[in-house]
Amino acid sequence: MRHPSGSTISGSTSAGKTVTPCCSKVGIKRGPWTPEEDEILANYVKKEGEGRWRTLPKKAGLLRCGKSCRLRWMNYLRPSVKRGRITPDEEDLILRLHRLLGNRWALIAGRIPGRTDNEIKNYWNTHLSKKLISQGIDPRTHKPLQNWNPGPDDDPGGSMVSVTPSHDLNPKPNPGVANDPRRDQASTSGIVDYGDLCLETQHENWEKYLENNNEDVLSSFLDSLMNDDPIALRQLRNAVAIGPPSPLPPTFPAHSSFNPSTNNGMTSGQAGFGSSTGELKSAHPSNAAYGRHA
DNA sequence: AAGAGATGCAACCGCTAATCG
DNA sequence: CCGATTAGCGGTTGCATCTCT
Known part of the structure; x- marks a missing residue:
């Protein structure tokens, strides 16, 4: 929180510069959200759906800028947001x-x-x-x-980053x-030694490859990575090794979890890409746990 | 018990990309 | 095609809380 709770934008500027357009209006509240505001926003979005964030605050009766509303919804109020410690x-x-x-x-x-x-x-x-x-x-x-230079008591017991041996x-x-x-x-x-796969030697190549190809390829690649699919990873590595100047998408056997058309590499509960930005396509309405309030 | 320092995390900022008229 | 608007992203900030001394 960069501003005291309950503070509002006065419209004043620092060093004579104009403030950000988004929250520059007089009377726009900033800082931590109250439970009441959360409820208003959540109810409104449930009723009207996501989007039109600019006009949402006025319609919903919130003294917040649209950007703040969007952020609050995305990071906190969305039913699909999982609370709790990272496993x-x-x-x-x-x-x-x-x-x-x-x-x-x-x-x-x-x-x-x-x-x-x-x-x-x-x-x-x-x-x-x-x-x-x-x-x-x-x-x-x-x-x-x-x-x-590791310190004298630098995790001698090996409680460091939890990674499985093969990964x-x-x-x-x-x-x-x-x-x-x-x-x-x-x-x-x-x-990076994924079992017998040393992908990193071609890091540059495959990164460019992935970026230049459609998101399904990237999505499937990430699925295969997540699911420890060495066959799929090898396919991708080979494809990337062949790579530019004319990188064609690797071919995918029908049974392979690396087949983007089937997406069967996904584990249950995993959402697909809604866009190139990585937004989740599907929400999880069953997970209705709302977060704590500040 | 109290103060200092470290840590966690929600929220904001500025920028870019995408979309719309 | 172009400018305006909107959505989304990554970086950063600073308060609340925890831990240490």
């Missing part, structure tokens, strides 16, 4: 997806049902990035830090061989 499985998934996608929080969140981009981003910044750093891993690149994206670097060229060859190149 180890989710954490593992976030790590994998971040390694592949970088700070594309919405895209990552789109693969983790019930979690919002804001939540994923917060969790990354407050937990995972610190864990990686404490392991001597650069959270941005997922590669070993150049001059990492250990970031094998703990041995500080004693920080400059060992052999280690550099294996680790600083950023190799």
Whole structure:
């Protein structure tokens, strides 16, 4: 919260500059939402549906800007939003997806049902990035830090980032061989060892490939990643290795979970992409748990 | 018990992309 | 085609709470 609870925009400017158009109106409330406001917004959206955020506050009788309403709904009030701690499985998934996608929080969140981009981003910044750093891993690149020096009580018990052995994206670097060229060859190149698959050597290629191809391919690829489908991953790797200048989508056997036309690589409860932004297509109305209030 | 520092997270900001007229 | 509007994204902020001394 960047503004005291209950504060309203006065319309004044700092340093003579105009304030942001969205919340610049006099009388627009900012800061934490009250339960009453939540109820008004939730009831309105349930009745009228999402969208038209600009006009929503006026119609709903809220002294908020549309942007704030949208954010509150998306991150907090949506029935599909899952509250509670990030599970180890989710954490593992976030790590994998971040390694592949970088700070594309919405895209990552789109693969983790019930979690919002804001939540994923917060969790990354407050937990995972610190864990990686404490392991001597650069959270941005997922590669070993150049001059990492573990502290004396630096997680000797191995309670660090929870990753299953076959998916250990970031094998703990041995500080004693920080400059060992052999280690550099294996680790600083950023190799991700999914079993016998070393995708990272073609990181650049497949990232471009994925970006240049349709979202179904990306979606299916992420599904296969999530579901540990080595066949699908190998198919994609091969396709990407062939890759540019004329990258054609890989062919998918009918039975493969990597077939974008069937989407059968999805586990139950996973939502598909609603758009290239990674928005969830389907809500989960059964999950009616609303979050706590500030 | 109290103060200081660290941490978690909701909310805001600024920007870009997409859509509309 | 173009400008205006809207939606969405990632980065950042700062208050509330927790933990430590």
